[in-house]
Amino acid sequence: MRPVVLLAGWIARVSESRSEFAFIDWIRSRTPAHPSVPIGIGDDAALLRVGQAGDCLITVDMLMDGVDFRLHETDPSAIGRKALAVSLSDIAAMAGKPFAAVIALALPKMRGRQVAERIQAGISALALEFDVALVGGDTNAWDGPLVICSTVLGTPTSHRPVRRSGAKAGDWILVTGDLGGSILGEHLTFQPRVHEAIALHQAARLHAMIDVSDGLAADLHHLLDESGVGAIIRAADLPISEAAQRIDDLRSPVEHALGDGEDFELLFTVSPDDGRHLCAKPPGGIRLSHIGEIRAERGCTLIDTEGRHVPLPPLGWVHSLEDSDPGERGV
Ligand code: ADP
Ligand code: MG
Numbered sequence: 001m002r003p004v005v006l007l008a009g010w011i012a013r014v015s016e017s018r019s020e021f022a023f024i025d026w027i028r029s030r031t032p033a034h035p036s037v038p039i040g041i042g043d044d045a046a047l048l049r050v051g052q053a054g055d056c057l058i059t060v061d062m063l064m065d066g067v068d069f070r071l072h073e074t075d076p077s078a079i080g081r082k083a084l085a086v087s088l089s090d091i092a093a094m095a096g097k098p099f100a101a102v103i104a105l106a107l108p109k110m111r112g113r114q115v116a117e118r119i120q121a122g123i124s125a126l127a128l129e130f131d132v133a134l135v136g137g138d139t140n141a142w143d144g145p146l147v148i149c150s151t152v153l154g155t156p157t158s159h160r161p162v163r164r165s166g167a168k169a170g171d172w173i174l175v176t177g178d179l180g181g182s183i184l185g186e187h188l189t190f191q192p193r194v195h196e197a198i199a200l201h202q203a204a205r206l207h208a209m210i211d212v213s214d215g216l217a218a219d220l221h222h223l224l225d226e227s228g229v230g231a232i233i234r235a236a237d238l239p240i241s242e243a244a245q246r247i248d249d250l251r252s253p254v255e256h257a258l259g260d261g262e263d264f265e266l267l268f269t270v271s272p273d274d275g276r277h278l279c280a281k282p283p284g285g286i287r288l289s290h291i292g293e294i295r296a297e298r299g300c301t302l303i304d305t306e307g308r309h310v311p312l313p314p315l316g317w318v319h320s321l322e323d324s325d326p327g328e329r330g331v
Contacts, residue, residue, distance in 0.1 A: 020319040044093035057154040059090040065145035080122030087152035088192035089264040093211035094161035095201035096154035103137040106147040167208040167227035169296035172275030177265040180244025180256035187262040199283040209268035215261035215316020233292035259315030
């Protein structure tokens with residue numbers, strides 16, 4: 001997930017070896033396959049084979065004060081809501097139906113009970129809205145900042161989850177909703193696209209899907225890497241949010257749409273026939289934009305608003321893992 005505080009972080013790309021993704025690749029390469037795990041590390045959620053009960057999707061997210069939200073300026077109910085919503089979004093990205101959640105809290109001792117009750121109010125309201133049962137968790141208090149960890153379980157719909165790895169050359173690349181500028185508020189209030197994903201999955205054969213959490217360009221690169229393909233994206237076709245156009249800084253609205261993250265929209269690929277069909281008649285009236293195509297050659301190209309073809313790097317948030325001990329430098 002792309003944190004909201006360090007907005008400039010997307011520009012300052014950390015070197016590959018120090019990124020969270022290099023660490024995840026490292027874990028992945030050391031984690032043996034397991035017969036009960038058809039989908040393991042590397043997608044938006046894992047798929048577990050749970051005996052006779054069938055298959056179960058599982059995902060976990062951790063949100064930290066000062067990184068993913070600011071407790072001193074936010075109603076804790078919005079923070080609780082966000083914690084559950086980001087995990088619902090990962091289940092949506094697999095076209096799954098969430099059914100249960102487990103929440104772990106590290107509460108600041110100061111005002112701990114009060115904050116916890118507001119967090120719970122936000123979680124309960126969203127859980128009710130999406131028919132998700134809160135089945136457990138863990139509650140701790142400390143002198144550190146608020147941390148919330150949410151785990152959500154889901155079931156695959158239409159028999160199979162949609163993975164990041166199924167994109168094929170020639171596919172249309174589609175995205176739901178609007179992109180960019182979530183820092184102005186949408187990162188707390190976004191609607192996880194659970195119903196939309198299920199409706200799309202029923203209406204068409206989705207080849208690959210991911211939710212836009214790190215940034216459109218970064219998450220597109222995740223999907224391309226998993227699928228072993230490349231892409232071409234047209235800046236003119238990006239659905240740029242009103243917030244992205246309103247932010248007054250050094251970056252253009254297109255750059256915000258490409259790199260901001262925390263839009264929690266669905267980015268997916270389908271055959272051109274299915275793409276035409278979905279765009280002509282979006283199920284449930286979902287807003288869909290056809291932003292580009294998958295190509296066999298690796299790499300990603302952007303046709304900018306002036307019609308120039310430029311390389312599109314994986315703009316977006318990356319957690320940087322420092323080589324030195326941060327404690328030594330008093331950070
Ligand atoms: P998302 O943005 O969809 O939540 P992430 O980029 O956080 O996905 O994670 C990518 C993949 O790496 C996921 O499959 C996730 O479960 C896995 N992953 C992340 N951190 C760890 C970790 N510390 N141990 C094992 N798997 C991890
Ligand atoms: Mg995700």
